Amino acid sequence: MRPSINNRDTAPRRALAELIASRHGHFTAADLIADASQRRVKVGRATVFRTLDLLTDQGSLERLDLPSGEHAYVSCAPREHHHHVVCRSCGQSVEVTDQGLQAVVQSIGARSGYRIESHRLELYGLCPDCQKESGQ
Amino acid sequence: MRPSINNRDTAPRRALAELIASRHGHFTAADLIADASQRRVKVGRATVFRTLDLLTDQGSLERLDLPSGEHAYVSCAPREHHHHVVCRSCGQSVEVTDQGLQAVVQSIGARSGYRIESHRLELYGLCPDCQKESGQ
DNA sequence: ATTTTTGCAAACCTTTTGCATGGAA
DNA sequence: TTCCATGCAAAAGGTTTGCAAAAAT
Numbered sequence: 001m002r003p004s005i006n007n008r009d010t011a012p013r014r015a016l017a018e019l020i021a022s023r024h025g026h027f028t029a030a031d032l033i034a035d036a037s038q039r040r041v042k043v044g045r046a047t048v049f050r051t052l053d054l055l056t057d058q059g060s061l062e063r064l065d066l067p068s069g070e071h072a073y074v075s076c077a078p079r080e081h082h083h084h085v086v087c088r089s090c091g092q093s094v095e096v097t098d099q100g101l102q103a104v105v106q107s108i109g110a111r112s113g114y115r116i117e118s119h120r121l122e123l124y125g126l127c128p129d130c131q132k133e134s135g136q
Numbered sequence: 137m138r139p140s141i142n143n144r145d146t147a148p149r150r151a152l153a154e155l156i157a158s159r160h161g162h163f164t165a166a167d168l169i170a171d172a173s174q175r176r177v178k179v180g181r182a183t184v185f186r187t188l189d190l191l192t193d194q195g196s197l198e199r200l201d202l203p204s205g206e207h208a209y210v211s212c213a214p215r216e217h218h219h220h221v222v223c224r225s226c227g228q229s230v231e232v233t234d235q236g237l238q239a240v241v242q243s244i245g246a247r248s249g250y251r252i253e254s255h256r257l258e259l260y261g262l263c264p265d266c267q268k269e270s271g272q
Numbered sequence: 273a274t275t276t277t278t279g280c281a282a283a284c285c286t287t288t289t290g291c292a293t294g295g296a297a
Numbered sequence: 298t299t300c301c302a303t304g305c306a307a308a309a310g311g312t313t314t315g316c317a318a319a320a321a322t
Contacts, residue, residue, distance in 0.1 A: 006301055008296055013302090029286075044304040049287060065201035067254070069312095071286085085250045096244050104236045108259060112230050114221045116261040118203070123244060125252040142276055144321055149277090165311075180279040185312060205287095207311085 007054075012043045016051045025091025026064055026072035064093075064122060083120075087127035089134070096123075143190075148179045152187045161227025162200055162208035200229075200258060219256075223263035225270070232259075 019035045020027070029048055036043050052073060055061040059078030064086065066072050074084055074093045083101075086093040101121060109116040126134065155171045156163070165184055172179050188209060191197040195214030200222065202208050210220055210229045219237075222229040237257060245252040262270065 008301060010296075010302060012304095042304090045286095046288075046305080047303055050302080063205075065205075067256075069199075069201075069207065071205065083244075085244060085248045085252070087250065088253065094248050094250070096248060099243055099247075100240045101237070104240060105259065107235055108219075108221060108232050109261070111235075112221045112232060113264040114223065114230070114259070114261045115267055116221070116259050117224065118261070119257060119259040120203075121255065121257045123241065123250070123252050123255040125245070125250045125254070128249040131251055144276060146277060146320070148279095178279090182280080182313075183278060186277085 012047050013051055013054075015041045015043060016048065020055075020061075020073075020075060023075075026066075026074045026086060026093060027091075028070060028072050067124065083122065085123040085125065087130055088124050089126055089130040092127050092129075094127075148183050149187055149190075151177045151179060152184065156191075156197075156209075156211060159211075162202075162210045162222060162229060163227075164206060164208050203260065219258065221259040221261065223266055224260050225262055225266040228263050228265075230263075 015036070016032065019032055019039070019041070023031070023035075029052055032048050032052075033043075033045055035041075036048070052061065056063055056073070060075060061073045062076050062084065064072045064074060064084060066086075072091075074086070076082070076084070076095050080097075082095045082097050084093045085096055101119075105116055105119055108114075151172070152168065155168055155175070155177070159167070159171075165188055168184050168188075169179075169181055171177075172184070188197065192199055192209070196211060197209045198212050198220065200208045200210060200220060202222075208227075210222070212218065212220070212231050216233075218231045218233050220229045221232055237255075241252055241255055244250075
């Protein structure tokens with residue numbers, strides 16, 4: 001499924017955008033489906049997946065592969081390459097820019113002989129709030 | 137499922153170890169199941185998954201989340217923290233050590249305020265062989 | 273003898289697809 | 298009007314589970 005060229009303004013998409021906006025931290029497709037049914041917003045399962053793909057293609061969402069193997073999404077400003085730091089407790093995440101990672105990637109390319117085309121860095125830990133709550 | 141404490145020497149496990157050893161690049165659970173049935177090795181689907189989990193817990197395998205969303209595994213020496221560079225064409229992968237990444241991670245922790253507990257870097261590109269084959 | 277592991281089949285969960293209908297442009 | 302997007306339900310994957318039988322210690 002790659003509908004990336006279509007982009008109409010529809011009620012389901014607006015509704016999903018709101019559900020996503022009111023979310024904290026990362027969320028799964030199932031989360032959105034649950035949200036929708038709870039708020040009595042009528043959107044089909046398929047539409048949720050299609051919209052998530054769409055937003056991901058646009059760069060408004062990024063898909064994380066949690067250590068558990070779950071696929072989760074986080075919203076992000078559709079801008080240049082960045083990575084996410086994810087709180088393992090509340091799921092809140094922040095975007096971080098490369099900051100020296102570029103050099104590491106280059107060095108790995110040189111040492112391995114691979115021509116590196118892309119990379120993905122995900123960091124997990126405790127966000128400031130959860131550090132406090134968990135008795136520091 | 138976390139059987140990590142049991143570790144008996146059984147025929148299915150030995151068979152799977154061989155199938156894995158004779159694999160190049162990364163592979164999925166489905167790949168192993170196909171290999172087994174092709175070579176007429178009798179192992180149940182469930183056993184494949186259970187063994188993959190076991191080996192992953194032991195550190196002999198690592199699970200990759202390919203950009204496509206597939207879960208694949210690569211064998212690796214169960215040693216210290218490392219990352220994988222994966223060929224997007226043949227799936228071959230090599231392990232690389234941190235080499236400066238540690239500093240990047242620390243700096244991200246400092247800037248974000250998160251207490252970083254773990255991270256995961258996956259690199260994708262073309263291995264030396266596939267670079268040649270693909271017209272340089 | 274005891275405990276772990278296996279195989280099987282069914283259950284589960286997540287994601288995708290086909291297709292007719294409804295809505296946007 | 299003309300396409301695109303939706304919903305539905307069915308299909309397709311991938312992974313897990315319960316349990317009795319088989320194998321390992």
